[in-house]
Amino acid sequence: MGRPRGFDEAAVVRSAAELFATRSYDGISMDELVTHLGVHRNSLYKTFGSKRGLYQAALTWSLEHEVAPLIGRLQRSGDIAAALRVALTEPGAETGLNLLLLAAVERAPVDGEVAEQLDKVLAAFDEAALQAADANLPAGDADRTADGAKADLAFALTATILGLRLRARAAGSGAGDGGATDIRRAGAALAHHLTQS
Amino acid sequence: MAKISIDGDDLVVEMEGLDKLWALKSRLAIPLTNVRGATADPGIIREPKGLRAPGTRIPGLITAGTFHIDGEQVFWDVHDAAKAVVVELADDRYARLIVEVADPRATVALVEAALAAR
Numbered sequence: 289m290g291r292p293r294g295f296d297e298a299a300v301v302r303s304a305a306e307l308f309a310t311r312s313y314d315g316i317s318m319d320e321l322v323t324h325l326g327v328h329r330n331s332l333y334k335t336f337g338s339k340r341g342l343y344q345a346a347l348t349w350s351l352e353h354e355v356a357p358l359i360g361r362l363q364r365s366g367d368i369a370a371a372l373r374v375a376l377t378e379p380g381a382e383t384g385l386n387l388l389l390l391a392a393v394e395r396a397p398v399d400g401e402v403a404e405q406l407d408k409v410l411a412a413f414d415e416a417a418l419q420a421a422d423a424n425l426p427a428g429d430a431d432r433t434a435d436g437a438k439a440d441l442a443f444a445l446t447a448t449i450l451g452l453r454l455r456a457r458a459a460g461s462g463a464g465d466g467g468a469t470d471i472r473r474a475g476a477a478l479a480h481h482l483t484q485s
Numbered sequence: 486m487a488k489i490s491i492d493g494d495d496l497v498v499e500m501e502g503l504d505k506l507w508a509l510k511s512r513l514a515i516p517l518t519n520v521r522g523a524t525a526d527p528g529i530i531r532e533p534k535g536l537r538a539p540g541t542r543i544p545g546l547i548t549a550g551t552f553h554i555d556g557e558q559v560f561w562d563v564h565d566a567a568k569a570v571v572v573e574l575a576d577d578r579y580a581r582l583i584v585e586v587a588d589p590r591a592t593v594a595l596v597e598a599a600l601a602a603r
Binding site for chain 1: 594
């Protein structure tokens with residue numbers, strides 16, 4: 289199929305991911321996409337097939353290039369305190385996690401493909417959190433209870449990271465730096481508490 | 486106004502009432518494998534339509550029939566732009582169909598569900 293490209297597709301996809309990370313899918317019209325991306329409407333249709341096609345490309349790009357590296361750093365962070373610091377303060381984490389949150393709330397319930405993608409990413413998130421949590425739990429004890437407790441802690445850690453990102457979003461632009469200081473402080477306090485006990 | 490439905494492996498577009506006359510077409514059946522997606526897009530009415538042949542165009546009132554633009558053929562059947570849905574095609578006579586439907590959101594959901602189930 290002929291797909292004439294008068295534009296940089298990768299840059300357009302990245303720019304679409306930024307836009308979709310700020311507002312709801314349904315709230316963004318094709319007019320806004322055409323204006324924001326600076327690409328002719330017919331070219332957008334020809335390249336991506338539909339608004340959903342463009343959204344899928346943007347979400348897939350973000351999960352691969354923003355969220356996956358974040359998960360990688362989380363995995364290598366060493367302990368819970370470092371994991372929270374990485375997840376909440378790394379540049380690039382913000383857009384990726386915002387898009388992930390919006391996708392989970394708005395698109396996953398109505399789009400099976402999105403639900404599947406998020407399922408995999410959240411599982412990877414848990415896996416990385418599990419490795420980070422490992423350092424804070426009694427070592428050597430490989431019995432089932434300890435494994436179960438670790439998995440629960442990892443699940444809670446992922447939920448905490450996403451929850452703090454949600455709180456930062458809720459704080460909006462009224463909170464000076466968009467709540468970034470608040471979530472850093474909350475993350476640090478939680479990490480301190482967890483690693484002391 | 487047109488009605489979009491799924492019939493087996495085809496996406497079917499049926500023109501309603503006098504639109505059969507304006508668009509000079511009463512029914513289009515497109516294999517789902519040639520359908521790339523559907524989008525509600527009221528703003529597309531402001532895009533250049535290209536050359537009409539054959540069909541009807543009274544700016545601000547009706548755009549119906551086959552239009553040629555940038556080497557592509559586009560099928561239009563739109564009175565009320567607020568309810569326009571764009572169906573992008575591949576390997577078909579038409580590059581895309583731009584038709585007015587009663588419920589754009591439901592139509593987009595119908596097409597996407599049919600594509601996901603394929």
